[in-house]
Each structure stands twice: as structure tokens, then as C-alpha cells.
Amino acid sequence: MSVEWSQVKTWSSSGLSAYSGTVSSKRDRVLQQAESIQKNISGFQGQGDTADALRTAMGTAHTALSTLADDLAEVCDALDAAVPNVEQVESAVNTALEVAKTCQCTISDSGVPVCHYSGDDAETYRNAAVAGVAAQVSNVMALASYADESLKRALAKVGTPGSTSSASGQGTHKLSKTEQERFKNMSPEERAAYWSKQSYEQKQYLCDHYPEMVGNADGVEGWARDRANRINLREKRLATEKQIETLKEAINDPNQAAFVPLNRQKLEKAEEALKSYKVISSSIGNGISLEDYQHGKTGKPISLLTLQDDGRRVKAAVAQGDVDNAAHIGTFVPGIGTTVNGSLKDYIRQTENLRQAAADQGNLALKDVATVAWLGYDAPGDAKFENLSDITSPKLARAGSDRLAGFLNGMQASREHGAGDAHMTLVGHSYGSTTSGMAATKVHDGVIDDLVLCGSPGMGTYNASDLHVAEGHRWVSGVPNGDSVQGMGSILPGSTIRWGHLGTNPMYDKTFTHLSNDATGYAKYNHDAPLSDSHFWVAANAIGLFTGIHPSLNFDNHSVYLEDGTETVQDFGRVVAGVK
Known part of the structure; x- marks a missing residue:
């Protein structure tokens, strides 16, 4: 795996969120600089070769700053999407540590539990305790492996051809947790009315930033549910692949021998889910997205x-x-x-x-x-x-x-x-x-x-x-x-x-x-x-x-x-x- 227990137990969703805010502030300053250059270009009245060269240089700088701003926006998007995944990891780490403490166990930096119980039935108890804690650690590592890989994939796309950030659209904004909960609790009719009042750019932004919230939201337009669910499909498939890897390792882990039957059941369900995701991917791959169709793409x-x-x-x-x-x-x-x-x-x-x-x-x-x-x-x-x-x-x-x-x-x-x-x-x-x-x-x-x-x-x-x-x-x-x-x-x-x-x-x-x-x-x-x-x-x-x-x-x-x-x-x- 690309992550270790010693690293994962230090992860902080609040720290990641704060860093996203720092990047966002830097982006704002870059945008201000780009806007300042654009004003200078618009107000520059000079003539001649020197003036033309200066005008070209300012245009090049404006383009570079605008591109950098878009790239920074994409970094923010990736970081923001990773925050809830890291929150899941944090919660799972806390659970693992609580279980370990209850079972009189410690967890080494490599993620191996050691039980310190010394009662009369020490060997039987220690075996059961180690197995239980090891199962919790495996769950943590599956979530962490997915969160890590998902963030790496998102960051790898920053600045690549065709990569865009909905955050760079005009008039788009994030939703607070209160607003997200309100959206989830709306009736289909209330949600349809709310959705109809959003700009097209904001709808795209919501699809891209809150795909789990939008993809199955009754009352939202079909093109938007499709856009969000294509993201959900990619992420669920990746998460399931990481879960399968972790379960296979757990089945071969002698510390988790007692959990082999349960892990085999989980593995069977995960493998069936992965088959489903592959079938869906293949099926929708036989056509074009509804959004593309509505914008004139043939197919x-x-x-x-x-x-x-x-x-x-x-x-x-x-x-x-x-x-x-x-x-x-x-x-x-x-x-x-x-x-x-x-x-x-x-x-x-x-x-x-x-x-x-x-x-x-x-x-x-x-x-x-x-x-x-x-x-x-x-x-x-x-x-x-x-x-x-x-x-x-x-x-x-x-x-x-x-x-x-x-x-x-x-x-x-x-x-x-x-x-x-x-x-x-x-x-x-x-x-x-x-x-x-x-x-x-x-x-x-x-x-x-x-x-x-x-x-x-x-x-x-x-x-x-x-x-x-x-x-x-x-x-x-x-x-x-x-x-x-x-x-x-x-x-x-x-x-x-x-x-x-x-x-x-x-x-x-x-x-x-x-x-x-x-x-x-x-x-x-x-x-x-x-x-x-x-x-x-x-x-x-x-x-x-x-x-x-x-x-x-x-x-x-x-x-x-x-x-x-x-x-x-x-x-x-x-x-x-x-x-x-």
C-alpha cells in the first residue's frame, strides 16, 4: 500500500481544509494581479514597436496568471473533495484506537496490534483482541488507500489539456453543511424549485463538488444527475477496488484468522459491487452523456x-x-x-x-x-x-x-x-x-x-x-x-x-x-x-x-x-x- 498506519493516524481533515483555504487565498491574489494587468492593457495607449512589445508582454503575463489561477482552483477542488474522505479516515482511526484501548492493545507504527492482557485466559483473549483490532486497522487502511489514491488522481489532472475547474466559473459558490443538509431534506418538489433558480454554472459546480448529494436527488434535472453519478461511479469503483485489495490482505493476515469467514463474505459482496460498476461503465460508455447531447454533440x-x-x-x-x-x-x-x-x-x-x-x-x-x-x-x-x-x-x-x-x-x-x-x-x-x-x-x-x-x-x-x-x-x-x-x-x-x-x-x-x-x-x-x-x-x-x-x-x-x-x-x- 502507498500509505502506512503511522502516517494515517496523523491525518487531519481540518488541516487539509485549512490548506485548501490558503491555496484559495493565493488564487484570489493571482486573480487580482491578472485583473490589474488587464486594466493596464485596456488603458495603455502607447504606439510603436516598444509599445507593442510591452502590450504583448502584458498579455502573456495575463494569460499565465489566469492559467495559474485556474490551476490553483483545480487544486482547491481536489482538496475540498478529499476532506470528507479524510474525515471518514479520522473517524475510523479513532474507532480503532478506542477498540484497542478497550482490549488492552497498542498498535505499532506498521499497524500491527499487540495485546498486553495478562489474565488467566491470556492466550485466548489476546488472540481474539488482536484479531478485532487488526480488523479495525484493515478498515482504516482501506479508507485511507482510497482517499490517497483519489486525491492523487485529482491532483494529477491539474493543468492537463481539457482540465477545467467549476470553481473558476462566475457566480459559483460552496454550500455550507447546513445548506447541504437542507438540500438533502427537501421534498422532490422543493428541490426542483430550488434547482431551477440556480445558474447553469452553479448547477455544474454542485454536481462536481457534491456528486453524492446531487446524483440521487429527486427533483434535479436528468443531465445533472447523470453528470454527478458519472463522478460517483468513478469514485465508488476506485473505493471498491481498494476495499478488495485490503480484504484480500486481511484474509491472508494470520492476526485476522478469526475474521476470515466474515472477510470472505465482505470480499464476495465487494467483488459483486465491482462487477456492477464495470457493467454500468460499459453500458453508459455505449453512448454520450445527456449534458453533451443537450449541447449538440452527436450520439x-x-x-x-x-x-x-x-x-x-x-x-x-x-x-x-x-x-x-x-x-x-x-x-x-x-x-x-x-x-x-x-x-x-x-x-x-x-x-x-x-x-x-x-x-x-x-x-x-x-x-x-x-x-x-x-x-x-x-x-x-x-x-x-x-x-x-x-x-x-x-x-x-x-x-x-x-x-x-x-x-x-x-x-x-x-x-x-x-x-x-x-x-x-x-x-x-x-x-x-x-x-x-x-x-x-x-x-x-x-x-x-x-x-x-x-x-x-x-x-x-x-x-x-x-x-x-x-x-x-x-x-x-x-x-x-x-x-x-x-x-x-x-x-x-x-x-x-x-x-x-x-x-x-x-x-x-x-x-x-x-x-x-x-x-x-x-x-x-x-x-x-x-x-x-x-x-x-x-x-x-x-x-x-x-x-x-x-x-x-x-x-x-x-x-x-x-x-x-x-x-x-x-x-x-x-x-x-x-x-x-
């Missing part, structure tokens, strides 16, 4: 509207098209088994199918349609017995629906302060239809213009009047064969039994209008699959879904609705285009 606009690593796994939402200006926006929410690293590329492909279908069926220019693959919640795992409790419970759908409702409310609020109201369609598939139905009970009226549920185990409510979507704009689709998910979490007809508490099967709700169920045009459609209707087996043999002992269960056609060549995707496209 396919792809934007990263959500990037979160809390909960069970990495979560993301990727849009195609211009969500800030498109007249029609379709948001697709997938279900069981969905992960970013395993599913995102497929869902980007499927939502592109939906986008093209909407343009074709609505006779629209493609630029007038945008689609979002929203993998912004922890979906249940694959249909296996160990995931039974998640799949049959509404818990994950409820948590996901809160996030989804905020996302949709925020998009609506942002549009109200921008290009104006868009026709927004929410398409929920599988367990994602339950999440979508629940979200539709939580959004404001008028946010979701059309709701499409397909392959649905239940619509998230047992009363369609809870949905903030007008009757006549609620749609459902379910292929007749090979999709046994349909209705398996709903109320059975003629019965009061509720299995899974996932809501009514929308296929049998009279307020839903049926769309095409025909996906036979998909090349991999299984024409020989058994009937999808699950009513006859749900109550009698629900567990069979996961044990595989029920011969009638089949999921071959569960995920075909948005595949190319299907009538289902064309019909969904008509809804997204507003012509159904």
Missing part, C-alpha cells in the same frame, strides 16, 4: 440517473433518450432475480425496444421518447427456496416503491420547472409490478399518466382505487403460456386466502384494460409451455414453485414482454406514445 444519449450502494447490492437507473425534454417517458421496473451486474444490459436492450416501439407506433421522432431501466431497489433473488421469504413478502416492494415514487415525483417536478409536463408511463414486470403498483399509490395525482403491469404476481394493493392513475389508463398483460408468476401473490377468485400479500392479480381486476398477450413473435418463445394461470395450484402447493415438484409450473416465457418481434412490446409502445 446516443445515455444517462445514469441513480447510483446507490446501500442495502443488499448496487442499484442503478439508466435512461436512453432525453428525460429532460422528451414528450413521452417510459420507466420500466423489473422483478425477481434482478441485479445490476446480471441484468442491466438486458434491460437496457429491452427498454430500447420499448422506446423504438413507442416511436414507431406513435409516429414520433425517436428524440421525443425516452425510456428508463429502473433497477433502483433490492429485488428478491432468483426463484429458489432460500429466497422464498423475500419473494412471497411485500417488504422489498414497499421499500422499493418509496424510492420509485420519489424518483417519479422528482422527474415530474423537474419537468414542471423545465420543458413542461411529459406523458409518463410506468411499466412494472414480475415482482417489479408489485413495486410499481405500490409506488402508484404513493405518487401525486397526475405523475403517472399510464400504468402497465405484466407477468404480475399482484398489483401491490387490493383496492384499485388506491392507485393514483385514472381508470382507463391502467393496463395489464400476461402471456397465456409459460408464465406461472401471474397472480401467485394475489387473492384467489372466490376465496379470502391471500398468499404472499402482494395484491390483487391485475389480470382479473375489472379496472384494468387488457393489452396484447401475444409474445409468440419472440424467437425463443416456448410454444409448448403449460398454461400460465396459477389459480389452481397456488393455495394447494405454493412451495412447489421453489422445490420444483409441481409439474405445471413454468417460467420459460416470463420475461418475453419487451423482446423484439413481440406484439406485447408494440402494444406497450402504443401506451408509452399515448396513442392506445
Whole structure:
């Protein structure tokens, strides 16, 4: 590693912040000098070769000073971005030292803990104490390694071609911690109103200086969330790489032998997160940023509207098209088994199918349609017995629906302060239809213009009047064969039994209008699959879904609705285009 414990334990975020202030003051003096030279140039009236030479020299000095000012601004940017990272390290160091003190341990300059306990069970106690302190030190070193590498990368870019600092823009300013907290606690509507009042330069500044705050802020424009989340993606990927390095070292550290199982679990999760970040990077690398697109750059606009690593796994939402200006926006929410690293590329492909279908069926220019693959919640795992409790419970759908409702409310609020109201369609598939139905009970009226549920185990409510979507704009689709998910979490007809508490099967709700169920045009459609209707087996043999002992269960056609060549995707496209 490039840093040592003896160095890290002396790090000071306040000292770093103070140094940033010193650099900023020096920059201000350089700017004053540049301005003074510019005034002299403007007021200089001399003529002749000597005067021209002097004028040229002053111009050269002004350019050099202006460049230096920009470089110093970039240094300030890098230092300011490092401060919260160093704060994390400081906190982790204090925790490690407190744990060491409690365990009667000291930590050498090389980061090796030594226990000084001498009681009757000294050897057993010392081994456990050393392992616990060593784990704390490993955590410190992972955070420190990331903070160090992130700052080095930022400083290495200072003064390089194409490098710019948002701090050099006119009218930009930092936010106090109080202002940052106020921003975080705003409703999507309040945030959209606040954001609309900022200058473009200040919006860029906020994206670049507070990417974690802006990237997932409902109510902020899509281009800005994308700009911030591209920074977040780079930083999260780097932090995860450093965490993986540290965990591998910890697993091989004899002092941490007791923590090997736990560290292996952490390593597995970190490696899965890194895979997700690589998939996201690859996916958005297939197009151009939304900001570049809006400024005239030619290419396919792809934007990263959500990037979160809390909960069970990495979560993301990727849009195609211009969500800030498109007249029609379709948001697709997938279900069981969905992960970013395993599913995102497929869902980007499927939502592109939906986008093209909407343009074709609505006779629209493609630029007038945008689609979002929203993998912004922890979906249940694959249909296996160990995931039974998640799949049959509404818990994950409820948590996901809160996030989804905020996302949709925020998009609506942002549009109200921008290009104006868009026709927004929410398409929920599988367990994602339950999440979508629940979200539709939580959004404001008028946010979701059309709701499409397909392959649905239940619509998230047992009363369609809870949905903030007008009757006549609620749609459902379910292929007749090979999709046994349909209705398996709903109320059975003629019965009061509720299995899974996932809501009514929308296929049998009279307020839903049926769309095409025909996906036979998909090349991999299984024409020989058994009937999808699950009513006859749900109550009698629900567990069979996961044990595989029920011969009638089949999921071959569960995920075909948005595949190319299907009538289902064309019909969904008509809804997204507003012509159904």
C-alpha cells in the first residue's frame, strides 16, 4: 500500500481544509494581479514597436496568471473533495484506537496490534483482541488507500489539456453543511424549485463538488444527475477496488484468522459491487452523456440517473433518450432475480425496444421518447427456496416503491420547472409490478399518466382505487403460456386466502384494460409451455414453485414482454406514445 498506519493516524481533515483555504487565498491574489494587468492593457495607449512589445508582454503575463489561477482552483477542488474522505479516515482511526484501548492493545507504527492482557485466559483473549483490532486497522487502511489514491488522481489532472475547474466559473459558490443538509431534506418538489433558480454554472459546480448529494436527488434535472453519478461511479469503483485489495490482505493476515469467514463474505459482496460498476461503465460508455447531447454533440444519449450502494447490492437507473425534454417517458421496473451486474444490459436492450416501439407506433421522432431501466431497489433473488421469504413478502416492494415514487415525483417536478409536463408511463414486470403498483399509490395525482403491469404476481394493493392513475389508463398483460408468476401473490377468485400479500392479480381486476398477450413473435418463445394461470395450484402447493415438484409450473416465457418481434412490446409502445 502507498500509505502506512503511522502516517494515517496523523491525518487531519481540518488541516487539509485549512490548506485548501490558503491555496484559495493565493488564487484570489493571482486573480487580482491578472485583473490589474488587464486594466493596464485596456488603458495603455502607447504606439510603436516598444509599445507593442510591452502590450504583448502584458498579455502573456495575463494569460499565465489566469492559467495559474485556474490551476490553483483545480487544486482547491481536489482538496475540498478529499476532506470528507479524510474525515471518514479520522473517524475510523479513532474507532480503532478506542477498540484497542478497550482490549488492552497498542498498535505499532506498521499497524500491527499487540495485546498486553495478562489474565488467566491470556492466550485466548489476546488472540481474539488482536484479531478485532487488526480488523479495525484493515478498515482504516482501506479508507485511507482510497482517499490517497483519489486525491492523487485529482491532483494529477491539474493543468492537463481539457482540465477545467467549476470553481473558476462566475457566480459559483460552496454550500455550507447546513445548506447541504437542507438540500438533502427537501421534498422532490422543493428541490426542483430550488434547482431551477440556480445558474447553469452553479448547477455544474454542485454536481462536481457534491456528486453524492446531487446524483440521487429527486427533483434535479436528468443531465445533472447523470453528470454527478458519472463522478460517483468513478469514485465508488476506485473505493471498491481498494476495499478488495485490503480484504484480500486481511484474509491472508494470520492476526485476522478469526475474521476470515466474515472477510470472505465482505470480499464476495465487494467483488459483486465491482462487477456492477464495470457493467454500468460499459453500458453508459455505449453512448454520450445527456449534458453533451443537450449541447449538440452527436450520439446516443445515455444517462445514469441513480447510483446507490446501500442495502443488499448496487442499484442503478439508466435512461436512453432525453428525460429532460422528451414528450413521452417510459420507466420500466423489473422483478425477481434482478441485479445490476446480471441484468442491466438486458434491460437496457429491452427498454430500447420499448422506446423504438413507442416511436414507431406513435409516429414520433425517436428524440421525443425516452425510456428508463429502473433497477433502483433490492429485488428478491432468483426463484429458489432460500429466497422464498423475500419473494412471497411485500417488504422489498414497499421499500422499493418509496424510492420509485420519489424518483417519479422528482422527474415530474423537474419537468414542471423545465420543458413542461411529459406523458409518463410506468411499466412494472414480475415482482417489479408489485413495486410499481405500490409506488402508484404513493405518487401525486397526475405523475403517472399510464400504468402497465405484466407477468404480475399482484398489483401491490387490493383496492384499485388506491392507485393514483385514472381508470382507463391502467393496463395489464400476461402471456397465456409459460408464465406461472401471474397472480401467485394475489387473492384467489372466490376465496379470502391471500398468499404472499402482494395484491390483487391485475389480470382479473375489472379496472384494468387488457393489452396484447401475444409474445409468440419472440424467437425463443416456448410454444409448448403449460398454461400460465396459477389459480389452481397456488393455495394447494405454493412451495412447489421453489422445490420444483409441481409439474405445471413454468417460467420459460416470463420475461418475453419487451423482446423484439413481440406484439406485447408494440402494444406497450402504443401506451408509452399515448396513442392506445
